[in-house]
Amino acid sequence: MNTDKLPTRSENFSEWYNQLILRSEMADYAPVRGCMVVRPYGWALWENIQSALDKRFKETGHTNAAFPLFIPMSFLEKEKEHVEGFSPELAVVTIGGGEKLEEPLVVRPTSETIIGYMYSKWIKSYRDLPVLINQWGNVVRWEMRTRLFLRTLEFYWQEGHTAHATAEEAVEETVRMLNVYTDFAVNEAAVPVIPGRKSETEKFAGASDSYTIEAMMGDTRALQSGTSHFLGQNFAKAFDIQFLDPNNQQQHCWTTSWGLSTRFIGAIIMTHGDDQGLVLPPRLAPIQIVIVPIFRNDEEQAKVMSVAETLNRQLAEFRVKLDARSEVTPGFKFNDWEMRGVPLRIEIGPKDVDNGVVTVARRHLPGRAGKSTLPLGSEIAAQVQTVLDEIQAAMLVKARNFRDAHIHEPKDYEELRQIVQDGWALAYWCGSTECEARVKEDTKATTRCIPLDQPEGQGKCIVCGQPAKSKVYFARAY
């Protein structure tokens, strides 16, 4: 372990982020530009994210499948906006088995096209609808400026693709999955995201409407953390996804797609992390509890280790680790596990054993404030569960308070320009691309989302003063 101090967040948020990921062994740089290796600690977090999401997908009627990595170039060209959006970012296979390919193959940047093609083969009748399929996999987008987890050439994600008989059902699905993402983010990751609709400029290439969950990072910048798209009949028309309706008429389907990626790991790091390192929410943390035995001699060791091992067994229902390393000091272990963001540390020393208690330290409350004692005994697992639940809830409150303290409603354009330097501005906006572009040019802030939750009535655009129906968040974003 590198024992140099991490840069602090206020010193250099960006370096704090990069260093923390490397030192906590969440990920590493790969020998291919812009690619990452997700190390076991990072992948275990992703597995917990996958499992929390997958459960929700299955509860809402979806099944998983796997579509090819390679997409014929001609497929992308069938949807005009789609190919315009993605063609600058493509990785292209031109050689296979030593021969030049007749048609180059694109490494999928997203799978609407190839899945659309398959749906056109599978869907014949209204009885085949809805089709509700999700895929867990990797995709590639040839990005120029990359950051671990936030923007890498290859990343891991899930992409849901559904086909419906009516526009209403497809819109309902789009919003349902946005709500699934919101529920996951808030209740599993303690990331208080704001769900809303994207502007025309910010929507997915080929979508009729894009929805997003937006999270505020520790430097107040916004991170788009998951998206759900209503694709209208755009892909159904491009790929001829048709069905025979109950009146024996051919109709085009209405489709959706929705995705959440390893980028969300970046959201967790930058929402909760502090100057000591990661702070992981108990529900997703790869290690929820670390037990650190403390002793100075063999006699104390025997006494403490026996209790530590019993406790380790009593807590087997949790993701618990007994850190029995002998080559490092307890102080080193404290720092190490703090850096790795383990939500709860249990210390056991000889005095604790004598008193029949353990000391617990809560990662999200460094120092004395987060420490208390728990009695050893048969109730310990239930008590630890209560503490973990409290930590989970407290992390959400803390993140929500931080977010709300950095959202302001500007009274005029000048105030908007100030606010977005260190926060988000919530303001009426007329919806025009010109006003959006002006804010971006003046401040680097973009429209993040038109929140689902809107006030009654209407107001005046913060930029041009024209009548405006909805408020929008403006913020600088990752």
Add this chain to the structure above:
Amino acid sequence: MNTDKLPTRSENFSEWYNQLILRSEMADYAPVRGCMVVRPYGWALWENIQSALDKRFKETGHTNAAFPLFIPMSFLEKEKEHVEGFSPELAVVTIGGGEKLEEPLVVRPTSETIIGYMYSKWIKSYRDLPVLINQWGNVVRWEMRTRLFLRTLEFYWQEGHTAHATAEEAVEETVRMLNVYTDFAVNEAAVPVIPGRKSETEKFAGASDSYTIEAMMGDTRALQSGTSHFLGQNFAKAFDIQFLDPNNQQQHCWTTSWGLSTRFIGAIIMTHGDDQGLVLPPRLAPIQIVIVPIFRNDEEQAKVMSVAETLNRQLAEFRVKLDARSEVTPGFKFNDWEMRGVPLRIEIGPKDVDNGVVTVARRHLPGRAGKSTLPLGSEIAAQVQTVLDEIQAAMLVKARNFRDAHIHEPKDYEELRQIVQDGWALAYWCGSTECEARVKEDTKATTRCIPLDQPEGQGKCIVCGQPAKSKVYFARAY
């Protein structure tokens, strides 16, 4: 559903296999040559395979991680045998973001090289060893002749990669994972594989020793169903994976790799399937039980459906499906679920309700032999569990009997030539490449494995008559 009859296995095993996969909706052909789409029913089977294996990997101390899809071409060239083995099969990315790449990137055919590179960065001291990492992912091999699941350009697998301080530990790991595969195949998939060592000719490109589990398909051909490789110091030397030993000396690591892929789905289909369709082992089947209500009028429907729904709830701990479709007949449903290989069908008609029983039909025993009745009531879940356990055990016995009936020990070379036309030959072999090549030329049979389980003493090579230490299986293989 296509209601034409499947080709029978004896008519055309190969067409039976292809048709069955398409009709049962396990997989479909992709619009890219040699690629497949794994449909929800096939992917659900793969998820169950993944979960059974992943549990075993974690119990043996492994963690998962994710390494990049793209490997610089120069990496492959660092291990001579490795590049010779894989270079004819590579898919190569030459364009990224619209620009020609300076160094082409290979889409990974396997990840020894890039993982070796990362291990050389991570491993410094004997304290860092062993490193025990697995990856679930997709790989690409540009095959010329492809078959759904058995050999596709892109396939899904897990690849374990471990690094150790000594040769002994690495060999132990290689055999441990071979045993994990054997245990999985036998006890989860009811596929009675034979574990053994590969010949020099058949081993993995770059390995010192390759181990395999070999399964006999319903046409008696062999299918290599999982492999575990002892890589010696070959990759450690090529990628400079070194550690400081306790005496402060630099040493090269000893490494292993092991993999099992979606090919195993082919093994399950061709081990258990019959002329009616798939026969899936209860422990892995996506749907373990299907409930088919039978009624002729509204009154019967009300009576039967109420019992069927109660039963569906009572069996919620299983992967159960109540087939309440009204547009098809019970007979159609019977055929449909038989074709899809659901291990247990429960039929409920009005008379059954009157008698307080249900009829159960076991997929692996078609016709009357597989039918019996079970009393409705609070014990039904436990009784169904017993039946599923019996089915699982019976499927293994059946497959093992078939296999053993088609393994023969030839008394001379002429008999070997006969045997491998419709079975496997187990015979002494001197170990020479020449004898192996002669058998292949004469019969198309290859050495499948030198089984771990060997008789005492020695014998004479079935080909050349020279002294031979071990027996080997010869068989035609997929």
